[in-house]
Amino acid sequence: MVKTWEDLEGMQPVVLKMFKNSILKDRLAHAYLFEGMKGTGKREAGSLLAKSVFCHSPIQGYMPCEACVNCKRINNGNHPDVHIVEPDGLSIKKAQIQSLQEEFSKTGVESKKKLYMIVHADRMTSNAANSLLKFLEEPHPHTMAILMTEQAQRILPTILSRCQTISFQTLSPEKMAEKLTMNGVSPQMAPLIAQLTNNIDEAIAYSQNDWFVQAQKIVLKLYEVLKKSPLEAMVALQDDWFKHFKEKEQLDLGLDLLLLISKDLLYIQLGKEGQIVYLNEKARLEQFALQSSSRQVSEQMTAILEAKRKLHANMNPQLLMEQLVLKLQEGSSFV
Template sequence: MAKTWDQLDELQPAVLRMIKNSLVKNRVAHAYLFEGMRGTGKRDIGLLFTKALFCESLIDGYKPCENCYQCRRINNGNHPDVHLVEPDGLSIKVDQIRELQAEFSKKAVESMTKVYLLISADKMSVSASNSLLKFLEEPGPGTTAFLLTEQPQQILPTILSRCQVLTFQPLSPQVLIKQLEENGVNSQKAPLLAQLTNSLDEALELNGDEWFAQAQKIVVKLFEVLGKSQLEALVSLQNDWFPHFKEKEQIQRGLDLLLLFFKDLLYIQLDKQEQIVFRGELGRLQQFALKTSGRRLSNQMSAILAAKKKLSANMNPQLMMEQLVLKLQEGSSFV
């Protein structure tokens, strides 16, 4: 369901303020680059802006009414003068941009206004980027482009220079927690999900994922075994960790969970229990927090962050995890 102006204004007030000014002053640029993390509302706001350009009954001169014929067709994805381009496989191909150009060379079906949205614009092939550049250099009257990306550094500087760049801020965990709870997620689980992703859809997916539920248990078990012998810790890696965390992305997720567990211990020591995210483990966290120091926790968190960097640099995952466990055990006084 399409989000309204007021709903999106809660997520990205600075972006909506700039869009409002453009609409009220009739200074809409011919091309915008929306850049920011996944889940920050880029696509929703691109469609909202598009509706504002077509709406027959704007509210206060800038808010789409959501009820007119134009707004309803855009919400249903079947407006003839609004074109959405997404990667075909791994990239946006030059043929997709050429088709777009051919479409836009025709007269607009119903008005002078035409809009196209490029989703994951950073995934354009080199030839597609060059083709789009020509398109941006000679925009047709009434044409507005929205380029959406999580990786602006991957886009040609010559394309960037022809766009008005709007930066989308990461959602605050509090906003995401509220959204998750409104979508039926247990209030005990929502804080952890809100720390792992900025995307409501991804958080909801994780919430129902059995692999993720098991991952949390394995992370807590690994933490507990750190207080035992090196042999037991390495055996636990072989028996529990490696069979479950196989892909690089999965291992990064596991390290994120482990880091959050250590952060929770630090929050307890700092008497900030309201900030902990492993809420179902509160009793055990309190016991563990009594048996370590803030400096020790800080060193261990640094070791996990270093391990994440090594993994990103393609270090052997098994060797990386074995080194990390031994590093985390140094001077450990956990039971």
């Protein structure tokens, strides 16, 4: 977990430079939108900015000391004037925003300052978003809002216009793979994991997880049986896939692993073997690549991406996968 200024500066130097300048010039905005992929440090940056705002003895005037009572309480998630709102189930509801507004109508417990963070702000219901909009239109003095999202396009334009947007950049997969190997992840596995997450801690956890190792085998097996009968593919779904990929996030990861197989096949067909990520399966992938055209592989990738979209739209996972398997077989030249 990234906690210190130095930690985050290595990942997001542009963001940290902006923080530094804004703090030193006393020009912090009243509302920010942190947008970027999962694992790019948005939440850690929110906590860091909160510590900079509340720190009793900031280093050089802008870096939190990490030692005062305010820094420690923010790190422990129990500062009375720092509030975090997260989805209640699938969404952030109007009552949660109203509760936040009521809390902020009171005077700060220990100073005039108050700060709130809304994690996955794109998951606010329309009523919650409209309540927040009123809050942003009439900000309380000394109040700061930090909204975080991986999908800025799903946030109301009227909310976006009232926030200063800060974009969090991802590490390139190559840089990510380098960092992983430096942290003890096998060079054979690092390129694959680097395509799945930009979060070092999460990536290392994947590399040490038996569930993840098994997931790769199940995905490869499913792709292999697609060349046989539809019945065999459906049996593989029931016997292996659904028993392993039970949660929505697990299924999403399974689809990502399936998508990476198709990408590897395309790289092989284009003569770019150096870019494949299933390094342990190169021989099998070369056989798969001979059995489909580039057009067919591209169609398979489109079908998998569409399945991911349907998953996020809460389509029934079993129906989704059955439709995907049939679609992948239709677009295949396997016999």
